[in-house]
Amino acid sequence: MGAREVIRCGVLVIGAGPGGLAAAKGAREAGADRVIILERDTCAGGILNQCIHDGFGLIRYRKQLTGPEYAARAAAEAEEAGAEILTGHQVVRMKRISEDDVIEVIAVSASGLKTFNAGAVVLALGCRERTRGAISIPGSRPAGVFTAGVIQNFVNIRNVMPGHRVVILGSGDVGMIMARRLTLEGASVQVVAEILPEPAGLARNVSQCLYDYGIPILCSHTVSKIIGKRRIEAVEISEIDQNMKPIPGTEQIVECDALVLSVGLIPENEIAETAGVTLDPKTNGTVTDGYMQTDIPGIFSCGNSRRIMDLADFVSEQGELAGHNAVAYLTGSAMKAWDEARSTSMLKGYPVPDTVTCTLCPNGCQVRRIAASGEGEEDRYEGNQCPRGAAFAEQERHAPRRMLTTTVRGSSGKLIPVRTERPIAKEKIFEAMEKLRGLTVDRTEIRCGDTVATVVDADKSAVPVIATADVK
Ligand SMILES: Cc1cc2nc3c(=O)[nH]c(=O)nc-3n(C[C@H](O)[C@H](O)[C@H](O)COP(=O)(O)OP(=O)(O)OC[C@H]3O[C@@H](n4cnc5c(N)ncnc54)[C@H](O)[C@@H]3O)c2cc1C
Numbered sequence: 525m526g527a528r529e530v531i532r533c534g535v536l537v538i539g540a541g542p543g544g545l546a547a548a549k550g551a552r553e554a555g556a557d558r559v560i561i562l563e564r565d566t567c568a569g570g571i572l573n574q575c576i577h578d579g580f581g582l583i584r585y586r587k588q589l590t591g592p593e594y595a596a597r598a599a600a601e602a603e604e605a606g607a608e609i610l611t612g613h614q615v616v617r618m619k620r621i622s623e624d625d626v627i628e629v630i631a632v633s634a635s636g637l638k639t640f641n642a643g644a645v646v647l648a649l650g651c652r653e654r655t656r657g658a659i660s661i662p663g664s665r666p667a668g669v670f671t672a673g674v675i676q677n678f679v680n681i682r683n684v685m686p687g688h689r690v691v692i693l694g695s696g697d698v699g700m701i702m703a704r705r706l707t708l709e710g711a712s713v714q715v716v717a718e719i720l721p722e723p724a725g726l727a728r729n730v731s732q733c734l735y736d737y738g739i740p741i742l743c744s745h746t747v748s749k750i751i752g753k754r755r756i757e758a759v760e761i762s763e764i765d766q767n768m769k770p771i772p773g774t775e776q777i778v779e780c781d782a783l784v785l786s787v788g789l790i791p792e793n794e795i796a797e798t799a800g801v802t803l804d805p806k807t808n809g810t811v812t813d814g815y816m817q818t819d820i821p822g823i824f825s826c827g828n829s830r831r832i833m834d835l836a837d838f839v840s841e842q843g844e845l846a847g848h849n850a851v852a853y854l855t856g857s858a859m860k861a862w863d864e865a866r867s868t869s870m871l872k873g874y875p876v877p878d879t880v881t882c883t884l885c886p887n888g889c890q891v892r893r894i895a896a897s898g899e900g901e902e903d904r905y906e907g908n909q910c911p912r913g914a915a916f917a918e919q920e921r922h923a924p925r926r927m928l929t930t931t932v933r934g935s936s937g938k939l940i941p942v943r944t945e946r947p948i949a950k951e952k953i954f955e956a957m958e959k960l961r962g963l964t965v966d967r968t969e970i971r972c973g974d975t976v977a978t979v980v981d982a983d984k985s986a987v988p989v990i991a992t993a994d995v996k
Pocket residue numbers: 538539540541542543544562563564565569570571572575577578579580581613614615616648649650651673676697698701792795826827828829833834835836837839
């Protein structure tokens with residue numbers, strides 16, 4: 525049998541999520557001759573393809589984009605910069621060959637095993653969900669217990685509802701986003717139970733995902749028992765003490781037919797381990813220096829495989845820097861340092877009482893109205909970092925508006941992710957959802973930006989509903 529062909533490149537990126545796509549763009553723009561991205565999935569975009577909600581891109585593109593819109597834009601940028609994206613390529617092994625000064629990467633594809641030799645590699649492998657919450661809960665192991673990411677995939681991609689009365693364990697952003705999504709699709713989210721004294725995710729998501737829909741959250745509480753034989757019928761929820769143990773006598777039974785776990789994300793690093801890259805024993809993230817380089821020279825890491833990050837925008841910024849630094853490593857030029865504080869400045873936990881949480885960007889400013897105290901004076905607002913916060917708080921007082929993101933059925937059976945072209949009156953959201961749930965779009969090919977329906981706003985105007993991804 526002949527030797528396998530070796531495909532050579534300057535920089536090889538593993539993973540085509542926002543981190544990997546930006547790393548490839550950064551590497552090309554820094555002068556790498558050939559940049560290849562290997563992605564195991566059938567398309568680029570990573571986890572963003574199933575995040576059909578908006579809230580992406582405000583920092584990087586100064587636009588409110590949905591996950592699929594952000595992913596398409598990032599993929600187009602990588603390709604325009606000259607990177608090659610090879611989907612359907614799952615990397616299984618990687619090692620540094622010191623004598624040749626190359627990193628050898630082995631991938632499985634439909635056409636068999638392939639070997640790549642790169643001068644530098646950027647790992648952008650993303651993360652997987654923790655399931656520890658379920659394993660440690662006493663009681664039976666009936667059907668109906670899922671992780672939030674799996675539910676996101678079921679509802680947003682496969683058109684499958686996991687249940688109709690749902691309890692969510694964990695108040696990270698993924699859990700809160702899915703609480704809203706399931707509510708929009710007609711489920712009743714009974715409660716979100718959080719073991720910490722405060723919600724774990726962004727204040728912005730507490731406001732726009734839970735408070736907006738009256739979904740109760742119980743902090744310092746956990747699911748202490750799962751009840752049900754074949755299918756989950758209820759959970760027991762208990763308050764916890766300082767040692768995080770359920771307090772006897774505080775148990776309450778909550779009936780449900782689905783339990784959704786949103787108990788954290790773990791960096792995905794099996795491939796990094798095959799090359800001997802040092803991982804943080806607490807987080808499983810790759811250990812890097814400030815230039816995103818691991819302890820194996822020429823192997824860089826970015827995004828969720830290094831440290832779980834709240835915003836795709838920062839993942840992209842970091843990926844671009846890692847790609848630039850991979851080229852700097854090859855050419856001996858100066859690397860750029862990552863400012864860690866930059867990606868950790870957004871408000872988390874409960875919103876401050878008697879304020880409006882500005883949801884226009886991830887900062888989630890807590891805006892307080894100071895009523896005019898005398899004649900000739902005007903109300904003023906404080907707590908907003910930019911003027912948009914005051915305008916938002918004023919609108920919240922009189923006529924709150926929200927962007928609606930959901931899916932509609934295509935005639936092929938595939939779901940089309942959609943959003944309203946502009947925010948609509950909050951009170952019209954469920955009416956719009958009902959119309960869109962009953963709709964089938966009778967077209968064989970849909971392009972991102974196509975209008976597929978209209979919904980009615982409070983002033984009776986018709987608001988276009990547009991596709992947020994190409995669907996064939
Ligand atoms: C449910 C959810 C909701 C979110 N909501 C928001 C939000 O509203 N706003 C926001 O800004 N951010 C949000 N985020 C965060 C944001 O999506 C992530 O931070 C970002 O997508 C991480 O990018 P990444 O490139 O590190 O990883 P990913 O997007 O996970 O990409 C990793 C890629 O690597 C590929 N891969 C892994 N292993 C291999 C292998 N061995 N071989 C080949 N390919 C491989 C995977 O298939 C995947 O495509 C959300 C995240 C989740 C999970």
